[in-house]
Amino acid sequence: xxxxxxxxxxTWLTSRELAEAAGPWDTRLWxxxxxxxxxxxxxxxxxxxxxxxxxxxxxxTGTNSISYMGTSDRKRDALLVSVxxxxxxxxxxxxxxxxxxxxxxxxxTKCVDVYPERPDIFNELQRLAGQLRGRxxxxxxxxxxxxxxxxxxxxAAKWAQVGLPHMKTFMVRHFDQAMFKWEGPEEAxxxxxxxxATPMTTSRDHT
Amino acid sequence: xKIAYLMLVHKNPRLAERALATLSSEGCGFFVHIDxxxxxxxxxxxAADNVFLTDQRIPVYWGEYSQVEATMLLxxxxxxxxxxxxxxxxxxxxxxPLRSSRYIExxxxxxxxxxxxxxxxxxxxxxxxxxxxxxxxxxxxxILRIASKTLGKVGLAQRDYQMYLGKLDAYAGDACWxxxxxxxxxxxxxMERHPQVERYFRSTFTSDEMLVHTILGNSxxxxxxxxxxxxxDWPLSARDHPVMLDDAHVRLFEAQEEVWVExxxxxxxxxxxxxxxDDNLDLLxxxxxxxxxxxxxxxxxARIHFGRTLGRGGRNPLVSILIPAYNASKxxxxxxxxxxxxxxxxxxxxxxxxxxxxxxxxxxxRFEPEGVQVxxxxxxxxxxxxxxxxxxxxxDYIQWLDSDDLLAPDKIERQLTTLREAESGRILLSSPWAxxxxxxxxxxxxxxxxxxxxxx
Numbered sequence: 001x002x003x004x005x006x007x008x009x010x011t012w013l014t015s016r017e018l019a020e021a022a023g024p025w026d027t028r029l030w031x032x033x034x035x036x037x038x039x040x041x042x043x044x045x046x047x048x049x050x051x052x053x054x055x056x057x058x059x060x061t062g063t064n065s066i067s068y069m070g071t072s073d074r075k076r077d078a079l080l081v082s083v084x085x086x087x088x089x090x091x092x093x094x095x096x097x098x099x100x101x102x103x104x105x106x107x108x109t110k111c112v113d114v115y116p117e118r119p120d121i122f123n124e125l126q127r128l129a130g131q132l133r134g135r136x137x138x139x140x141x142x143x144x145x146x147x148x149x150x151x152x153x154x155x156a157a158k159w160a161q162v163g164l165p166h167m168k169t170f171m172v173r174h175f176d177q178a179m180f181k182w183e184g185p186e187e188a189x190x191x192x193x194x195x196x197a198t199p200m201t202t203s204r205d206h207t
Numbered sequence: 208x209k210i211a212y213l214m215l216v217h218k219n220p221r222l223a224e225r226a227l228a229t230l231s232s233e234g235c236g237f238f239v240h241i242d243x244x245x246x247x248x249x250x251x252x253x254a255a256d257n258v259f260l261t262d263q264r265i266p267v268y269w270g271e272y273s274q275v276e277a278t279m280l281l282x283x284x285x286x287x288x289x290x291x292x293x294x295x296x297x298x299x300x301x302x303x304p305l306r307s308s309r310y311i312e313x314x315x316x317x318x319x320x321x322x323x324x325x326x327x328x329x330x331x332x333x334x335x336x337x338x339x340x341x342x343x344x345x346x347x348x349x350i351l352r353i354a355s356k357t358l359g360k361v362g363l364a365q366r367d368y369q370m371y372l373g374k375l376d377a378y379a380g381d382a383c384w385x386x387x388x389x390x391x392x393x394x395x396x397x398m399e400r401h402p403q404v405e406r407y408f409r410s411t412f413t414s415d416e417m418l419v420h421t422i423l424g425n426s427x428x429x430x431x432x433x434x435x436x437x438x439x440d441w442p443l444s445a446r447d448h449p450v451m452l453d454d455a456h457v458r459l460f461e462a463q464e465e466v467w468v469e470x471x472x473x474x475x476x477x478x479x480x481x482x483x484x485d486d487n488l489d490l491l492x493x494x495x496x497x498x499x500x501x502x503x504x505x506x507x508x509a510r511i512h513f514g515r516t517l518g519r520g521g522r523n524p525l526v527s528i529l530i531p532a533y534n535a536s537k538x539x540x541x542x543x544x545x546x547x548x549x550x551x552x553x554x555x556x557x558x559x560x561x562x563x564x565x566x567x568x569x570x571x572x573r574f575e576p577e578g579v580q581v582x583x584x585x586x587x588x589x590x591x592x593x594x595x596x597x598x599x600x601x602x603d604y605i606q607w608l609d610s611d612d613l614l615a616p617d618k619i620e621r622q623l624t625t626l627r628e629a630e631s632g633r634i635l636l637s638s639p640w641a642x643x644x645x646x647x648x649x650x651x652x653x654x655x656x657x658x659x660x661x662x663x
Contacts, residue, residue, distance in 0.1 A: 008612070008640040010607060010608050010614065010640070011640045012607070012636065012637050013526075013604055013606055013618075013635075014604065014607070014636075015603065015604050015605070015632045017632040017633060018632070018633045018635060019597065019605050021633070024597070025589075025590035026590060027587065027594070030588060033588075033589060034607075041635060044633065045633050046631045046633040047635070048635045049625060049634055049636050051621050051622045051636055051638050052469055052474045052639060053473070053621060054615045054617050054618045054622075055615050055638045055639035055640050055641065056615065056638060056640040056641075057613040057614075057615070057640070057643045058640050058641065058642050059611040060643070176643075176645045177644065179646060180644075180645035183646070
């Protein structure tokens with residue numbers, strides 16, 4: 001998903017007032033719990049401020065990450081709950097043509113994770129699409145893997161689509177780990193942000 | 208907070224009148240230079256108790272030293288005034304404020320000690336050394352002006368600035384700035400002590416974008432510089448001038464609580480915008496209405512949130528960094544270190560071990576002597592671990608942090624320092640992020656073209 005569509009959860013700084021208004025984390029969600037939580041935080045907020053010049057580093061990990069779907073049925077069940085909540089929140093804000101279209105687009109990005117493994121969830125997503133006055137087609141394989149379908153079958157092609165990028169990540173990650181060990185520890189992330197002008201007087205309250 | 212506005216005008220008398228009316232307040236003064244080529248009569252509407260016209264009027268040509276000369280005239284006059292002004296804001300005849308005079312004064316009060324000028328060491332993107340090396344002989348005579356221009360165009364008017372300015376590093380930036388009294392005094396004194404600097408820039412093209420910058424860039428004020436407070440739209444297609452602002456720009460201003468700008472000079476709030484003209488005065492009506500609306504919001508927030516500013520923590524809130532951890536023994540230490548290393552001092556760090564089967568708990572406990580609180584629960588999932596951490600936390604602000612991610616050292620400080628006293632406790636703060644595996648030096652933080660506060 002593009003950088004401008006997804007915000008890594010650690011980027012947010014939430015006041016207690018806002019966190020209390022949004023409510024607790026939903027313990028039913030074994031997948032996308034952060035997406036659902038920050039959706040509520042956003043709805044309870046009185047505005048979002050983007051503060052550039054600093055930031056957060058999001059570690060790409062392997063299959064032990066909570067955002068790795070794998071073969072987990074429990075995560076797929078959670079995905080459905082999370083999707084329903086997202087759509088409900090968004091439509092509570094505005095129920096218009098453009099919002100429904102956005103929800104449909106959101107459903108399309110999600111059905112890759114459940115088709116064809118969980119036809120029951122896919123049917124449920126199709127039903128949701130119907131409520132949004134739209135249709136949800138079975139997701140197509142990406143062109144890079146589509147040619148495999150007639151040769152090796154859909155299952156193998158889907159496996160390749162999910163598995164090969166993971167294999168690539170696995171290799172890049174291990175290469176980076178080796179380089180990390182070789183180069184030694186980094187200096188407190190000092191390169192991550194531009195040098196900052198410091199106030200001349202130390203007594204001035206910098207907060 | 209007393210502000211002196213130094214204004215260079217040559218046309219758009221109505222615009223200037225309205226800018227003056229919007230900015231005018233008890234403590235401020237307006238020092239105005241009217242181009243000798245302009246008709247003085249047209250500007251008769253500017254007259255007021257706190258408006259001082261320069262006796263001397265210089266014919267000002269775009270990009271030439273005459274512009275600097277007129278500005279220095281204003282700066283000296285404002286410095287000599289018996290009203291000891293604290294800040295000097297340089298405005299051109301096409302500028303207009305985006306906030307009320309009260310807000311602007313408060314802004315300078317809160318940011319006292321900073322100089323607001325977009326500044327970059329040459330050579331830099333858009334500022335090659337050839338810019339400072341280009342000779343442009345100033346003259347009132349059209350024939351000499353054309354000859355000098357042509358020589359510059361064909362590249363025959365280059366010289367080496369270091370031969371004239373010695374050890375000075377060359378700096379450049381925008382000709383819009385707001386400087387403290389101390390910085391202005393420094394500039395005036397510097398020019399008196401170093402007449403060769405004036406001589407050199409007198410025959411340099413666009414010296415208004417380099418003289419003040421070079422002096423400040425080589426001074427102790429260099430460490431106290433923030434980007435300028437001006438919004439300008441200068442797309443690649445518009446070569447020499449920023450574009451005239453239109454309806455779309457005003458809508459952008461209206462959509463943001465604080466108009467946020469970011470470019471190669473850094474990021475910050477814009478209090479003024481360039482450029483308007485007498486032909487689009489209707490936009491000013493909308494900006495005036497916007498200024499009023501925002502001012503009312505600031506006032507009403509001040510009433511509602513009086514006494515519990517910045518949430519419950521006042522000016523120095525406590526931040527809770529909450530880290531749920533499950534089988535994260537290999538990566539957890541780096542994450543905790545990035546939390547401990549936050550430049551924001553008032554913080555508590557809570558790690559909740561979610562029934563890990565590896566050494567996670569032991570790794571976390573190693574940091575207990577450094578004040579990290581560690582609790583353990585039977586495995587219930589990340590969401591339950593986060594709720595557990597939240598229940599134990601006391602912070603006015605919450606930083607959720609996963610056990611393998613890292614915060615840049617100034618992440619929390621930078622976010623919190625953007626909050627204002629009168630602001631709602633329900634502003635959600637965000638920042639850029641980047642993917643990495645092990646080495647963060649290759650991770651580039653995503654930079655949005657502009658920030659600001661947006662409402663759903």
